[in-house]
Amino acid sequence: MTDPAHLTAPVVPARRPPHGAPGPLARLKATYFPTPLQGLLTVVLGALLVVLLARLADWAVVGAVWSPADPAACSADGAGACWAVVAEKHRVMFFGAFPYEEHWRAALACLLIIAAFVVSALPRCWSPHLAWLWIATLALALWLMLGGAGLAELSTSDWGGLPLTLLLSAGTVSLGLPLALVLALGRNSTMPAVRLICIGTIELFRGLPLLAVLFMASLILPLFLGEGVTVDKFVRALVGMVLFFGAYAAEIVRGGLQALPKGQYEAAMSLGLPYWPMMITVILPQALRIVVPALVNDIIRAFKNTSFVAVIGLFDFLGATKASLQDPLWVRHTLEAYLFIMAVYFAFCWAMSRYALWIERRIDTDRPSHAP
Amino acid sequence: MTAITMNQVNKWFGALHVLRDIALTVNQGETVVVCGPSGSGKSTLIRTLNALEPIDQGALTVAGIRLDGAEARRQVRRRVGMVFQSFNLFTHLRVIDNLTLAPEGVLGLSRHAAEARALALLDRVGLADQARKFPGQLSGGQQQRVAITRTLMMEPEVLLFDEPTSALDPEMVHEVLHLMEALSREGRTMVCVTHEMGFARNVADRVVFMVSGSIVEQAPPDRFFDAPQSDAARTFMAQVLH
Amino acid sequence: MRRLLHNRRARSWIFQGLLVGGLLLVAVAAVHNARTALEARGIATGFDFLAAPAGFALSESVIAYDADASVGRAFLAGLANTLSVSLGAIVLATVLGVLVGLARLSRNRLLSGLAGLYVEVFRNTPQLIQIIFWYAVVIALPTIRNAVVLGGDIYISNRGLILPWLADPVAGTLVAGALSLGFIAAVVVLCLPGRHRWRGRAIAVALAVPLALLVLSIGLVGLSRPALQGFNFVGGVAVSPEFLALFLGLGLYIASFIAEIVRAGLASVDRGQIEAAVALGLPAGKVLFSVRIPQALRVIVPPAAAQYISLIKNSSLGVAIGYPELFNVSNSLASLTGQAIECVAIMGVLYLLTAMALSALANGYNRMTVITER
Numbered sequence: 001m002t003d004p005a006h007l008t009a010p011v012v013p014a015r016r017p018p019h020g021a022p023g024p025l026a027r028l029k030a031t032y033f034p035t036p037l038q039g040l041l042t043v044v045l046g047a048l049l050v051v052l053l054a055r056l057a058d059w060a061v062v063g064a065v066w067s068p069a070d071p072a073a074c075s076a077d078g079a080g081a082c083w084a085v086v087a088e089k090h091r092v093m094f095f096g097a098f099p100y101e102e103h104w105r106a107a108l109a110c111l112l113i114i115a116a117f118v119v120s121a122l123p124r125c126w127s128p129h130l131a132w133l134w135i136a137t138l139a140l141a142l143w144l145m146l147g148g149a150g151l152a153e154l155s156t157s158d159w160g161g162l163p164l165t166l167l168l169s170a171g172t173v174s175l176g177l178p179l180a181l182v183l184a185l186g187r188n189s190t191m192p193a194v195r196l197i198c199i200g201t202i203e204l205f206r207g208l209p210l211l212a213v214l215f216m217a218s219l220i221l222p223l224f225l226g227e228g229v230t231v232d233k234f235v236r237a238l239v240g241m242v243l244f245f246g247a248y249a250a251e252i253v254r255g256g257l258q259a260l261p262k263g264q265y266e267a268a269m270s271l272g273l274p275y276w277p278m279m280i281t282v283i284l285p286q287a288l289r290i291v292v293p294a295l296v297n298d299i300i301r302a303f304k305n306t307s308f309v310a311v312i313g314l315f316d317f318l319g320a321t322k323a324s325l326q327d328p329l330w331v332r333h334t335l336e337a338y339l340f341i342m343a344v345y346f347a348f349c350w351a352m353s354r355y356a357l358w359i360e361r362r363i364d365t366d367r368p369s370h371a372p
Numbered sequence: 373m374t375a376i377t378m379n380q381v382n383k384w385f386g387a388l389h390v391l392r393d394i395a396l397t398v399n400q401g402e403t404v405v406v407c408g409p410s411g412s413g414k415s416t417l418i419r420t421l422n423a424l425e426p427i428d429q430g431a432l433t434v435a436g437i438r439l440d441g442a443e444a445r446r447q448v449r450r451r452v453g454m455v456f457q458s459f460n461l462f463t464h465l466r467v468i469d470n471l472t473l474a475p476e477g478v479l480g481l482s483r484h485a486a487e488a489r490a491l492a493l494l495d496r497v498g499l500a501d502q503a504r505k506f507p508g509q510l511s512g513g514q515q516q517r518v519a520i521t522r523t524l525m526m527e528p529e530v531l532l533f534d535e536p537t538s539a540l541d542p543e544m545v546h547e548v549l550h551l552m553e554a555l556s557r558e559g560r561t562m563v564c565v566t567h568e569m570g571f572a573r574n575v576a577d578r579v580v581f582m583v584s585g586s587i588v589e590q591a592p593p594d595r596f597f598d599a600p601q602s603d604a605a606r607t608f609m610a611q612v613l614h
Numbered sequence: 615m616r617r618l619l620h621n622r623r624a625r626s627w628i629f630q631g632l633l634v635g636g637l638l639l640v641a642v643a644a645v646h647n648a649r650t651a652l653e654a655r656g657i658a659t660g661f662d663f664l665a666a667p668a669g670f671a672l673s674e675s676v677i678a679y680d681a682d683a684s685v686g687r688a689f690l691a692g693l694a695n696t697l698s699v700s701l702g703a704i705v706l707a708t709v710l711g712v713l714v715g716l717a718r719l720s721r722n723r724l725l726s727g728l729a730g731l732y733v734e735v736f737r738n739t740p741q742l743i744q745i746i747f748w749y750a751v752v753i754a755l756p757t758i759r760n761a762v763v764l765g766g767d768i769y770i771s772n773r774g775l776i777l778p779w780l781a782d783p784v785a786g787t788l789v790a791g792a793l794s795l796g797f798i799a800a801v802v803v804l805c806l807p808g809r810h811r812w813r814g815r816a817i818a819v820a821l822a823v824p825l826a827l828l829v830l831s832i833g834l835v836g837l838s839r840p841a842l843q844g845f846n847f848v849g850g851v852a853v854s855p856e857f858l859a860l861f862l863g864l865g866l867y868i869a870s871f872i873a874e875i876v877r878a879g880l881a882s883v884d885r886g887q888i889e890a891a892v893a894l895g896l897p898a899g900k901v902l903f904s905v906r907i908p909q910a911l912r913v914i915v916p917p918a919a920a921q922y923i924s925l926i927k928n929s930s931l932g933v934a935i936g937y938p939e940l941f942n943v944s945n946s947l948a949s950l951t952g953q954a955i956e957c958v959a960i961m962g963v964l965y966l967l968t969a970m971a972l973s974a975l976a977n978g979y980n981r982m983t984v985i986t987e988r
Contacts, residue, residue, distance in 0.1 A: 006591035008601045011584045012392035017384040018429065031723040038722050045724050193630035197637070207966040209927035211941055212958065219954045226647030227654070304740040311742070311934050318743055335754060338747045342739045349738035422893055450895035460890035464908045464983075469809035473904060474894035483811060519890075526894065 071329045082333040086340045089324040093341065096160010096320035102152060106163040109141040113166045121355055123362065126289075134174045141167060156234040160315035162344070164234070168306045168316065172241040173299055179246035184253035185279065198250075205247035210308050214240040218312050237309045245302045252294045256287035293360040300352045304345065317341055373400040374433075375530050375561040376421060381430035383416060390416050391427070392585040398530075398563060403556040405572040405593075406565045408582035409608055414565040417582070418532050421563065422452040435529040450478055453523025457535040459515045461507035467494070467518050468503040475525050486525075493521045497551055513544030517551055524555075531555065533564040569612055573597055581605050648955065657952040664689075670946060672938040674854050676787070685947060692943030693964050699860050699939065700926045701794050706865030707925065708801065708918075711872025718877045729873065736870035742931050745863030749935040752855040758846060767839045767850065774858055779851035782835040786851065789828050796824035805911050807983045809904075856937035860929065868925045872918055879914035880906060912983045919976035923969045930965075940964060 033039035063080025065073045068088035073079060086093070091100070098106050116137040119125050145163065147153040159167070186198030205213060217240030222231060260283065268282040288295075310319035321341050325334045376398040383391040390413045398404050406414045419425040421434055423445040432439040435451040462470050471490035475481040481489070494500045497517045507515050516536055523531060533552065537545045549568060553575045556562055566572065572579050572593055579596040581589040583604045589596065600606050652659060664686035671681045672691055676698045679691040717729035736744070753772050756762060761771035768777045780786040799820040803813055810816075840850030883906050891901040930941035944961035948954040 006589070006595050006599075006601065008589050009587060011588060011604075012586040014389040014392065014584075015382075017387060017389070031721075034721055041722055042724050045722075045728065049724075049728070191626050191630050193634050197633070204966075207969045208962055209930040209941065209965055211928075211930040211933065212962055212965060215941075215945065216958055216962075219948065220958055223648040223651050223955065224644035226643075227651055300738075307740040307742045308931070311931070318740070318746075322746075332754075334750045335747070338743055338750060342743055342747065345740055345743065346735065346738045350734060353734075353738060424889060424893060446895060446897075449893060452893075454890075454893040456886060456890060456893075458886050460884075460886040462887060462890070462905055462909075464807055464905075464912065465809050473809070474896055477897075477900045477904065478895045522894070 074330075074333050082330075082336050083340075085325075085330045085333040085337050088330065089321075089327070089337065092161070092324040093317070093321045093337065094161045096158075096164065096315040096323070098158055098160055098163070099152075099154070102154065105144040105147075105151065106159075106161070109144040110163050110166050112137050112141050112144075113170045116170070121359075123359070134170075138170060138174065141170070156232050159234065161320040162317045164315065164320075165303075165306050165317040168234075168238060168241060168309065169299075169303045171238050172245050172302050172306070175238075175242045176245035176249055176302070177295075179242060180249035180253050181284070183246060183250035184257060187250065187254055188257060201243075202247045202250050205243050206251070208244075210240070210244050210305055211311060213244045214308060214312050216240065217243075233314060237312065237314055241302065241306065241309075244305075245298070248301075249295060249298055252291050252298060253287065255294070256289075256291035257283065259290050260287050289363060292363065293356045296352060296356040296359065300349050300356070303352070304349060307345075317344070374398065375400045375402070375435060376563070377431075377433040378417075378420075379431040381420065381427050381432060383420065383425065383427050383429075390585050391420070394430070394585075394587060396580065396587060396590075398561060400529075400561050401559040402577045403560075403562040403564070403575055404578050404580055405576040406563060406580045406582060407567065407569075407572065407608070407612075409604075409611075412582040413585040414582050415534055416585075418534050418563055418565050421530070421532055422449050422454055424454070450526060451528055452530045452532060453526055453528035455516070455520050455523060455531070455533045455536045457538050459507070459512070459519045459539070461515055461519055461522070463507055465506075466503070467499070467505055467507065467510070470507065470518065471522050471525050474522070479526065489525060490521075493524055494518075497521050511544060512540045513547045516540065516544075516548045520548075520551055520555075529561060531560055531562045533562065533566065535565050535567070537566065537568055567612060569597070569609070581608070652952075655952065659953065659956070661956055663951050663953055663956070666951075668947065668950075670950060672943070673936065674857070674938060685951065688943055688947060689940070689960055689964070692938060692940040695937070695943075696926065696929050696932075696939040696941075697968075699857055699932065699937065700864070700929045702861050703864035703868065703925055703929070704922050705794070705797060706861065707868035707872050707921070710865065710869040712876050714869060714873035715876025715880070718873065719880060733870045733873050736867055737874070741863065741867045741928055742934060744867055745859055745931050746934060748862045748866075749855065749859035752859050759842070761842070761847075769840060769847065772855065773852070774855045775853040776840045776847045776850050777853070778837050778839045778849075780831050780835055781838040782831075785831045785835050789824065789831050792824040792827050796820045805915055805979065807908070807912065807979075854937075856932065856935050859935055860932045860937050860939075863931070864925050864929055868921050871921050875914050875917045875921070876910075879910035882913045883909045915979050916976055919972060919979075923972050926968055926972070927965060 032042045059080040061080075063078060065079055065082050065084045066087065067073075068084040071084065071088075074082035074084055091103070095103050095106050116133055119133060120130055143149065144151070145154065145159060145167065146156075183198045183202055186194045187202065189195050189198070214237060218233070218236045221236055221239065222229075225231065264282060264286065265278075268278040273282065306316055307318040309316050310322060313319075315323055318341065321337055325331060325337055330337075374397050376396065378394050378396040381391055381394040382389070392413075394417065396417075406417060408414050416425055420427050420432065423439055427439075434448045437444050437447050437451070439445065439448055461467075462473070465473065468487060468490055471493070472481075472483065472486035475486040475489065476483060491500060491503060494503055497520070499514060499517060499521070502510060502514060502518070507518065510518065520536075536552070537548050540548065545568070549571050552562070552564070552571065556575045564571075564576075574593075576593050578590055579593050580587055581596065581600075581602075581604075583602075588602050589600065589605055596605070597609070600609060649659075665684050667682055668685045668688040669681060670688075672679055672688070672695075675691040675695060677691055677694045679687060683691070714729045714732055717725050718733070720726045720729070752774065755770060755772045758771040758773050761769040761776070764770055766778070768775070770776075780789060797820075800817045803816045803820060806813070838849040838851075840847040840852075842848075887905055887909060888901060891905040896904065929939055932939040933942040933945060936942070940961055944957045948957035951957070
């Protein structure tokens with residue numbers, strides 16, 4: 001007990017840290033001035049930012065022309081941003097050549113599609129029943145956009161602006177995802193002919209520029225269909241968008257199928273489940289869940305890419321804006337109009353990308369954690 | 373000669389007091405085993421010894437250098453070798469390049485000299501034929517022996533081991549402990565955090581037992597194992613030794 | 615028959631036979647339809663038209679091309695333009711993307727915040743609008759007589775960028791090629807897995823040789839400086855507004871994706887790897903360049919390659935602002951000759967080959983790094 005080599009001591013009681021919690025000033029210092037060099041960087045960047053923001057505010061707010069009453073005001077010396085062009089043209093930008101008095105129908109169709117996207121985004125609504133929601137939404141939106149049954153009849157050539165962009169996006173996603181499923185399962189199939197066809201389709205459409213696919217759909221497809229068969233311009237663009245989106249999404253779905261532990265397949269097969277019931281009840285729900293964030297990012301891309309149809313002569317949001325800027329009174333103020341529609345696209349895409357981040361974190365926490 | 377002196381060292385993680393008034397001296401050539409229940413601060417303690425974790429209060433002298441700034445940190449790290457639980461071999465480099473990276477980059481050895489030293493050391497640990505492989509192609513035990521060799525390349529004055537066998541399959545623990553024992557017999561200064569009580573009893577010169585961030589017992593291994601003084605030590609030993 | 619339908623293998627073969635048969639039928643019908651349609655319009659088929667004169671001029675071309683050149687040459691000129699603007703944009707996207715990605719990881723909140731803002735803005739707006747926007751910006755610049763001096767003899771106006779360049783056009787093309795190849799070689803050497811002591815020297819050589827060539831050429835053939843004469847610049851080399859807008863639109867957009875890839879790649883490196891390097895006493899620069907970056911590159915290269923492929927494919931958006939790249943040229947040729955199917959096929963094959971060459975490189979890289987892991 002009294003061996004000098006055997007030292008003992010009691011447990012020291014815990015104390016509070018001497019510095020305590022860092023105050024707001026200390027936090028400010030840690031994030032903006034951790035070292036002299038970093039502090040200098042903050043000062044230089046901050047000064048640059050202030051100057052830039054001041055000039056930007058001067059152009060975009062202080063000197064800006066808001067009223068479209070006098071287009072010449074935009075060209076006056078020292079005039080800032082010409083937001084008047086947006087005020088003047090916003091109806092054409094948003095609705096294209098859609099008849100003015102029917103704009104409410106197009107706006108309603110937009111709201112319906114946005115609502116369907118929002119509902120589909122909620123994890124608690126994820127089920128095969130979403131297919132019915134989309135069928136109903138698209139049917140309603142088409143009725144609003146095409147008329148009949150009490151509404152004045154219109155054709156797809158009257159469509160334009162944001163409704164066209166949203167309809168094209170909704171059509172691309174709701175037809176492209178089933179195509180992607182078929183292609184992904186086909187690529188994993190044991191049947192060589194099916195596998196080869198699916199690989200060929202996926203690689204072909206992934207290897208080509210979207211513009212080339214749209215070009216094929218709009219120029220070559222009618223040739224192949226033969227004389228007398230005319231396909232609507234919108235539908236041709238939609239076919240191109242669906243094939244392109246489907247090929248990319250198929251690879252994402254395939255990634256999900258591969259990421260699923262082999263044990264899930266083995267467990268399902270050992271229960272004696274045949275292929276399709278196994279896929280539908282066990283494999284796909286799990287595989288799709290894993291790839292939701294990647295799919296959302298692909299949907300964002302498809303949404304942005306709908307603007308490509310402006311090149312093949314459709315008047316989507318971008319196409320309608322470009323067309324509206326042909327007006328010689330405003331042709332010198334296109335920059336402001338483009339900035340404005342960029343802001344609208346940004347609002348949609350940014351919301352979706354935030355959602356993708358949120359859902360990624362949620363899915364990660366849902367999954368059982370692995371042992372270290 | 374003392375290799376390490378810790379004087380009234382305190383450290384907090386946020387509000388959590390993880391090292392409490394630590395006072396410890398390690399002599400040159402001594403092998404010290406630090407043990408204790410998980411969460412007792414052993415890993416934190418060993419990580420302060422080459423400044424992987426900064427301390428909040430107290431004084432720390434390692435290999436004759438008082439740890440009090442960037443330059444001292446640099447000096448200490450080149451004199452102190454650290455072996456990690458998860459090996460941390462550079463996965464993108466072959467074994468030989470894992471070994472020569474620091475001697476060339478820090479000590480300024482020529483490539484030729486560094487490779488000669490590497491091959492000699494690998495030969496000593498029985499891994500000469502693995503020099504051209506990537507870490508991922510080796511077994512866990514082989515990887516940990518390479519990791520130990522990597523620290524030896526720097527001819528360190530002090531070797532730190534942070535649970536070097538905890539990530540190994542049982543059949544590979546032995547080869548690593550065997551190498552550590554040989555190093556201890558050479559008279560190297562070693563501080564080891566480990567649960568291998570057999571190693572502690574047979575190889576260590578002194579056992580340091582920690583509870584709740586405090587050193588509560590230190591003694592030669594036979595004294596510590598045969599006559600533990602604290603209840604915590606008795607409980608701990610019952611759990612580790614079954 | 616019933617038994618046959620119950621046999622799984624037989625069922626599978628019957629299904630596949632029907633599928634292939636059906637597709638063949640559709641293909642035959644499609645070809646037949648196209649034939650009759652083209653015959654009715656009196657349009658020739660086949661690839662003989664490649665040798666015929668194209669009969670239209672391109673606003674610019676990096677390879678020699680004039681209105682008398684053949685259709686085949688027009689395709690090549692389009693491809694060369696596609697590759698040159700893509701190469702430039704890839705360099706821009708890489709340099710800017712790496713800088714922004716590093717900035718996002720900075721401890722300095724202001725810097726990382728600004729980098730984050732850049733990424734969000736450029737990633738979340740359509741690429742085509744960005745290209746059209748930049749074109750509108752260039753067109754809105756002062757006229758050539760009031761050209762803005764960017765420093766030295768570099769001018770920018772609504773007619774594009776004008777800078778001094780080698781007086782001899784052939785030497786100019788060669789040196790420009792050498793500079794791009796040197797940059798690519800340097801990046802490839804930087805990305806090679808494993809530890810190579812010659813890496814630093816090889817990068818230095820890859821960058822220094824083309825630069826030495828440039829200096830040497832300036833000495834030999836002299837530098838042509840632009841000068842304003844009347845309504846135009848004489849001398850120097852002009853970068854057209856279309857090239858400039860497409861270069862900026864593609865490069866700045868893809869840079870935002872590269873930045874995210876770089877950030878995620880650097881963040882993915884295991885903390886233990888960095889701790890081990892620090893514990894060995896390696897200085898901060900060596901930790902970054904010998905351990906962190908090489909390990910991050912394994913995560914960075916494959917998605918970055920996919921972005922580069924996407925960039926090359928989307929250079930086809932040049933058609934929207936009138937840059938004569940491959941898609942634009944094929945489009946014009948299709949309407950000029952009427953042989954739309956052949957034009958689309960040639961264009962498609964050229965894009966596919968380009969994409970395949972790049973992805974083969976990326977796959978080779980993947981295989982090289984995979985050996986190192988078990």
